[in-house]
Amino acid sequence: MAQPEPTQEDNLTVEHEHTTHSQGFYLAIGAILLVLTVTTAVVAFINLGPFNPVVALLIATIKATLVVLFFMHVKGASEKMTGVVVISGFFFLAILLTLSLADYMTRSWR
Amino acid sequence: MTADHEAHNPALLHHFADAQQQKNAASLGMWLFLVTEIMFFGGMFCAYLIYRLAYFNAFAAGSQQLNIWMGGINTAVLIVSSVTVVLAVKAAEAGKRKLLTGYLVVTVLLGMTFLVIKGFEYAEKFEKHHVPGSTFNFTEKFDDNGKQIDVNPKEAELFFSLYFVMTGMHALHMVIGCGLFSTLAVLAWKGHFTANYFTPIENGGLYWHLVDIIWIYLFPLLYLISRHT
Numbered sequence: 144m145a146q147p148e149p150t151q152e153d154n155l156t157v158e159h160e161h162t163t164h165s166q167g168f169y170l171a172i173g174a175i176l177l178v179l180t181v182t183t184a185v186v187a188f189i190n191l192g193p194f195n196p197v198v199a200l201l202i203a204t205i206k207a208t209l210v211v212l213f214f215m216h217v218k219g220a221s222e223k224m225t226g227v228v229v230i231s232g233f234f235f236l237a238i239l240l241t242l243s244l245a246d247y248m249t250r251s252w253r
Numbered sequence: 254m255t256a257d258h259e260a261h262n263p264a265l266l267h268h269f270a271d272a273q274q275q276k277n278a279a280s281l282g283m284w285l286f287l288v289t290e291i292m293f294f295g296g297m298f299c300a301y302l303i304y305r306l307a308y309f310n311a312f313a314a315g316s317q318q319l320n321i322w323m324g325g326i327n328t329a330v331l332i333v334s335s336v337t338v339v340l341a342v343k344a345a346e347a348g349k350r351k352l353l354t355g356y357l358v359v360t361v362l363l364g365m366t367f368l369v370i371k372g373f374e375y376a377e378k379f380e381k382h383h384v385p386g387s388t389f390n391f392t393e394k395f396d397d398n399g400k401q402i403d404v405n406p407k408e409a410e411l412f413f414s415l416y417f418v419m420t421g422m423h424a425l426h427m428v429i430g431c432g433l434f435s436t437l438a439v440l441a442w443k444g445h446f447t448a449n450y451f452t453p454i455e456n457g458g459l460y461w462h463l464v465d466i467i468w469i470y471l472f473p474l475l476y477l478i479s480r481h482t
Contacts, residue, residue: 163339163342163343163346164343166340166343169336169339169340169343170336172336173332173333173335173336176332176335177329177332177333180325180328180329180332180472181325183472183473183477184321184325184477187321187473187476187477187478187480187481188480188481189481190398190481191481195477195478195480195481196473196478199473199474199477199478200470200473200474200478202473203469203470203472203473206469207466207469207470210335210462210465210466210469211462211466213339214335214336214338214339214458214462215458215459215462215463220280222277222280222281224277224281225277225280225281225284228281228284228285228288229284229288231288232284232287232288232291232292233291235288235292236291236292236295239292239295239296239299240295240298240299240302243299243302243303244299244302244303244306247303247306247307248306
């Protein structure tokens with residue numbers, strides 16, 4: 144999928160005030176998000192067996208990543224600590240989900 | 254902002270070296286709050302996934318009863334509202350007061366559209382007696398690719414309990430977001446924000462996007478992953 148790049152790379156200088164992209168860039172990201180929404184709804188009606196949840200959550204994660212990086216301006220944020228906080232947040236969420244599910248999904252084995 | 258400190262930019266607080274540092278600190282603090290929100294919703298997502306494993310047929314049957322059209326349209330409404338939020342931040346950065354106010358008002362209207370659609374969806378649940386409690390009644394079957402499977406209504410009730418808790422908590426966040434953005438719209442109209450100071454717009458935007466992201470996950474988990482028939 145052709146993903147438009149910001150027209151100017153203005154993330155290099157820490158002091159730079161402008162973190163936003165062009166209006167066209169935001170509209171393009173919004174259009175990609177809408178296309179992905181339609182895609183995930185259509186794919187839900189196709190029987191992929193165990194891969195239906197996988198595809199649905201993969202598309203949701205792509206959408207969430209687009210929002211975090213470009214709408215919430217984590218990519219190109221002047222404060223590098225923000226990236227650390229965001230990644231640590233999702234890391235602890237991953238611990239919560241994987242350890243809990245690793246327990247419950249293996250209980251029937253005895 | 255105290256009036257007796259007119260020598261410097263009134264928006265810059267004393268304990269910050271410059272505006273950029275103040276902005277970075279506000280953004281970092283907002284993100285820390287958002288991380289607590291992620292963990293708050295994460296607990297509910299975790300409970301949902303565990304019970305879906307335990308009572309798969311009932312959860313799939315319950316999920317198949319949800320209105321995929323209203324859920325899908327609401328997803329689109331939230332995505333469009335996220336676009337108007339980033340455009341509001343961009344307008345604030347450019348110092349365009351009227352444009353900023355306009356985008357904030359449109360965002361509130363889109364948020365209210367979401368809540369109205371959600372209200373119709375809840376009404377449908379009441380009509381079908383799918384609201385947990387003494388009137389709960391679930392006779393629908395799990396359509397497993399054409400094969401009709403009976404499910405335990407008690408287990409289906411658990412699905413709808415989680416559905417109402419998760420979408421209800423999300424809707425509460427939307428109500429708070431609409432109030433927040435209405436306040437920001439009034440402040441923006443009064444000229445409270447300038448090209449040098451619009452941190453509340455940015456941080457309010459971060460909140461709105463996070464609520465959008467939570468819905469981006471709620472939609473497939475509740476509506477989509479048990480659908481294929």
